[in-house]
Amino acid sequence: MILSASGWRKIFTENNDEESKSKHIGLANRRLCALIGETFAQYTIAATQKKSPVIAVATDTRPTGSEIADAVLRALLCRGIKVHFLSVSAAPEIMAYARTLDGFLYISASHNPVGHNGIKFGLNDGGVVPGSEAKKLADSFRAKCGAVNAEEHADRLLAECSESSLKKVLESSAKYKKQALAEYENFLGKVITGFDQKKKQDKIFSEIKNALSKSPVSVLCDMNGSARTLSVDRKYMEERGIKFLSFNDNPGQIVHAIIPEPENLVHCAKAMTELQKSGKTDIKLGYMPDCDGDRGNIVYWDDSSKTAKPIPAQEVFALCVAAEISCSIWSGTESKIAVAVNGPTSMRTDEICAAFGACVFRAEVGEANVVNLAREKREEGYSVRILGEGSNGGNITYPSSVRDPLATIFAIIKLLAIRDSLEHDGTIRPGLFHLWCIKSGQENKYKPDFTLSDILASLPAYTTTGVSESRAVLHVKTEDKGKLKLRFQKLFEQEWKERRDELKEKYGIESYAADTTNGTKEIKNATDWNNGNGGLKIRFMDSSGTNKAFIWMRPSGTESVFRVMCDTKGIKPQEEHSLLEWETSILMRADAIGKQ
Known part of the structure; x- marks a missing residue:
């Protein structure tokens, strides 16, 4: 399971097929869901300083959502959480509704293929928990999964939930869904106007x-x-x-x-x-x-x-x-x-x-x-x-x-x-x-x-690589992405000297600068390109110092891929293709050096 601030995701179908429409998640995934529920229950109790916080729980429409929800609900109830279960709900809807409660747990893998699923967590500020808090949740979850008695503990969470309590939660779903829709409509007025x-x-x-x-x-x-x-x-x-x-x-x-x-x-x-x-x-x-x-x-x-x-x-x-x-x-x-x-x-x-x-x-x-x-x-x-x-x-x-x-x-x-x-x-x-x-x-x-x-x-007018294009997704072997970027930096600086005249003649590019992003922090004109799993951008400027194009890279936080893209001013598909190909070729050679 990939654990990121934007959500935790994996293939949840028991057959491990990411395109499967099966609803069955299997025992191992059911146990994971119990530990996820307990992790968020303990986090919410600590964050709100309440013995029994009230949280909204909902799913998107993926087939595995109902079985994941069953396991998560049992764990939450077992740990004293009061649950408003909305069944199927859109993400903006449950997050608007959660502003009136203590938090939310949303079962979804957003845009990932249908066999994937995942979890998003939030309190009552209308969004997912920030990166620093997401790390606490992830660390707690990993510790639970790594415990000697992890499987037995998960089974107890599932078994000890009161069936009558679970039944009441499910029977109240329609009432809370109606409340959530009303809150969402009311909130939309503020958002739109x-x-x-x-x-x-x-x-x-x-x-x-x-x-x-x-x-x-x-x-x-x-x-x-x-x-x-x-x-x-x-x-x-x-x-x-x-x-x-x-x-x-x-x-x-x-x-x-x-x-x-x-x-x-x-x-x-x-x-x-x-x-x-x-x-x-x-x-x-x-x-x-x-x-x-x-x-x-x-x-x-x-x-x-x-x-x-x-x-x-x-x-x-x-x-x-x-x-x-x-x-x-x-x-x-x-x-x-x-x-x-x-x-x-x-x-x-x-x-x-x-x-x-x-x-x-x-x-x-x-x-x-x-x-x-x-x-x-x-x-x-x-x-x-x-x-x-x-x-x-x-x-x-x-x-x-x-x-x-x-x-x-x-x-x-x-x-x-x-x-x-x-x-x-x-x-x-x-x-x-x-x-x-x-x-x-x-x-x-x-x-x-x-x-x-x-x-x-x-x-x-700009020409920009589409996020879902095959050119935008690389598969690299180097696990330490910071070291990969350092090798990229060394190769790029060498090739810049060799290609500088060509880039000036073809595209009017005369200089460059690197920017790194980690969390909410951006470092402009960075000299050290090793920023771990953060984003790295190389801006290209003309003779006046005006940005003309950039190339960008970052390992995905929700999928096992390395993402790249290029953005160029004007309708210039040839320039975008050329700069992206240059970035890709340097990255693949930097990756190959790491395998030697």
């Missing part, structure tokens, strides 16, 4: 509803059997004037790969095309969530080409950044604006933030790292409304601490719906897209009848 006050929320939603009554927008969702099949999506959108259509919307109806990347967004694009042909021309947006429903990347109808197209993950995040910062300015809530992102987030975001005068801060990959970095920056006085991992798509919008496809959809809807308006004094109040055009020096691109295609065309 940026206001706590109901009157101010209603004003923004009224603006959206009025705009959509004149120019309707329908949203299509490929649920792919995810946890969002039992969440608020349809009700929430339709109440706010957005027509909603869905397919693959039976819980557990996982009909294709789970990760919401372009290769799986084609199903939504195909359905959108068919609906457009049938006359439903108001279908402009589509999305596909992953299994736990915290990420939903986007498909849109391109009016110019009359085709349905997936929006790459990095562009989805960039679009949301432009939307949320524009909305902060439009609503008059802007003040010392900043955005928190992970290391491999494209420089598109930096360019958008520069146009608005906003700061960008970077953390290591991992949702928990970005969330905690945003918290640190808020304590320093920054307004961090939007944050996230551009490399994975989706966005986290404050006060939420987790990605949410509804936050993504409504960010885009706000861009489309909040348009120029006439003030009482006769002046024009620019809408969100118009504000972005003004701030970015592109007012010539603004037109009153703009579409999403026009908005996308106004974003900074």
Whole structure:
């Protein structure tokens, strides 16, 4: 099992097939789940200083979820925890609900294949526990697994749970699920509008509803059997004037790969095309969530080409950044604006933030790292409304601490719906897209009848490796990734001297600098590239010192792979391919040296 701050994951099917849809986890995994339950029970009691904390427990729709939940629930109850079991719940839903309790334990492996499963832990701040606390949990769990009597102890936890107590928890599930949905809906109002006050929320939603009554927008969702099949999506959108259509919307109806990347967004694009042909021309947006429903990347109808197209993950995040910062300015809530992102987030975001005068801060990959970095920056006085991992798509919008496809959809809807308006004094109040055009020096691109295609065309152009591309995933043998990076550094510095003239001539690259990220800390212009399992980025600059491209690397925290990527300014696929190939070749030679 991989134990990371973002969650603990492994293949949980008894047959150990990552693509298996079997629901059976087997005795060994059942024992692991009992020890996981006890670990979190003891942690929560210590953290809350309560004898019987109240926590929410839920699963996504993976087949193994029910057997994992049974073992975890037994251990939690055996250790005195009061449990509100929601059965199937989307990650943003249980995390919103947990704000009213003492914590949550969520059974999911996010975007991993269907045979995987895992656990996410959190208290009542709406997000997963931070890295330092996650380490305590992992250390405690390892100690339990390594104990001489580990199997017997796990069996006792499972056997000693009161059957009547477990029955009561299961029978109360529908009641608590209803409460969770209500809390989630209430919380979404704060996330989408940026206001706590109901009157101010209603004003923004009224603006959206009025705009959509004149120019309707329908949203299509490929649920792919995810946890969002039992969440608020349809009700929430339709109440706010957005027509909603869905397919693959039976819980557990996982009909294709789970990760919401372009290769799986084609199903939504195909359905959108068919609906457009049938006359439903108001279908402009589509999305596909992953299994736990915290990420939903986007498909849109391109009016110019009359085709349905997936929006790459990095562009989805960039679009949301432009939307949320524009909305902060439009609503008059802007003040010392900043955005928190992970290391491999494209420089598109930096360019958008520069146009608005906003700061960008970077953390290591991992949702928990970005969330905690945003918290640190808020304590320093920054307004961090939007944050996230551009490399994975989706966005986290404050006060939420987790990605949410509804936050993504409504960010885009706000861009489309909040348009120029006439003030009482006769002046024009620019809408969100118009504000972005003004701030970015592109007012010539603004037109009153703009579409999403026009908005996308106004974003900074970059060419970026997709996270799910085969080129982005390496398998290296070197276990000590810090030493691997040191060998990479030595080889890179040698080759830089040899290729410097070529890089200048071909790409205008004249210098470089290295940045490392570990947790919430970024070291710019690092001279020592050994930062263990953290992220390493090499930025390439032109003669003026302006960033033109970067290559990046990091061992995955949730899968047994080594991830790489490249980001280049402009539509330059050849440059992106060339720089990524160079990075890959040096890494594989550095890995080979370690095997000698």
